[in-house]
Amino acid sequence: MPGEPAEIHFLIEPLGPNYGRAAFSCGSKELDSYLRTQAGQDLKKRAAVPFVITPDHRTIAGFYTLSQHAVDLGELPEDVAKKLPRYPLVSATLLGRLAVSLQFRSQGLGEKLLMDALYRALQSSKQIASAVVVVDAKDEQAAAFYRKYGFIEFRRIQRRSFLPMATIVQLFPE
Numbered sequence: 001m002p003g004e005p006a007e008i009h010f011l012i013e014p015l016g017p018n019y020g021r022a023a024f025s026c027g028s029k030e031l032d033s034y035l036r037t038q039a040g041q042d043l044k045k046r047a048a049v050p051f052v053i054t055p056d057h058r059t060i061a062g063f064y065t066l067s068q069h070a071v072d073l074g075e076l077p078e079d080v081a082k083k084l085p086r087y088p089l090v091s092a093t094l095l096g097r098l099a100v101s102l103q104f105r106s107q108g109l110g111e112k113l114l115m116d117a118l119y120r121a122l123q124s125s126k127q128i129a130s131a132v133v134v135v136d137a138k139d140e141q142a143a144a145f146y147r148k149y150g151f152i153e154f155r156r157i158q159r160r161s162f163l164p165m166a167t168i169v170q171l172f173p174e
Contacts, residue, residue, distance in 0.1 A: 008055045010109065012116045015039055015050040015063065024060045026099040028138065034097060035063055042067075048096050051116065053109055062100035062109045064117050066124075069094035069134055071162070075154050076132075080164060084131050092162070093121040093130045098142075114149060115171070122168045132162040 021036050035050070042048040048067040052060045070089040073081050084090050095117050100109045121133045135151060137143035137159040147153075151161035 008107075010053050010055055010061060010112065011057070012051055012053045012113070013057075015043060015052050018058060019052060019054070019060050020058055021060065024063075025102055026062075027102055028099065030138070031097055031099040035060070035099070039063070039065070048094075051113075051120075053113055053116075060101065061104040062098075062113050064098040064113050065094075065096040066117060066120060067094045067096055068092075068128070068130075071132060071134060075156060076162070077152060077155060080152065083164075083166075090131045091129045092132045092134045093124065095121075095133055095135045098135075110145065111149075114146075118163070118168050119172055122165065122172055125165055130165055132164050133168065134160065134162045136160050 017040075021039070024035050025032055039048075039050040042065065043050060048065040050063055050065045053062045054060060069092040071092045073084065073086070073088060073090050076084070076090075095114075098110065098113055098117070100113070118133060121130060124130065135146050137146055140159070143153075143159045143161065146161050149163070150167055151163050154160045154162065
């Protein structure tokens with residue numbers, strides 16, 4: 001309809017050198033600094049893989065990182081732990097950081113990033129085992145965001161939560 005703003009289409013892809021990382025601002029100095037100074041190094045050193053959501057292959061509207069992780073079986077709630085192998089450490093995927101630019105807030109990008117991360121974790125778990133996806137929420141608002149999607153808090157680690165891969169499988173039926 002004339003006069004209405006055009007709908008922006010976003011693409012999620014791995015962080016590359018053509019992105020304007022310096023312009024990104026999500027309101028968290030820690031997350032802004034990570035993207036500007038550390039994300040590229042983590043990628044090069046294979047410590048984490050950053051993914052960005054972009055409208056134009058240059059602007060970063062948001063990002064998240066994924067890496068391999070392990071969880072102490074004793075830290076999980078008993079009803080979840082009893083469904084997993086009795087190893088001291090259980091394989092996991094760490095959703096290390098997730099942030100949306102202030103410029104692109106209120107467009108559902110946080111949910112899009114989360115769903116993309118969960119889907120990638122699920123696909124990866126078919127090649128490299130992962131029983132859960134783990135997140136460390138930076139504050140209570142972030143913890144509430146993850147709880148809304150079914151993440152379960154660890155017993156003894158504040159604002160650390162997880163989503164079992166069995167739950168993620170149900171999100172993406174094949």
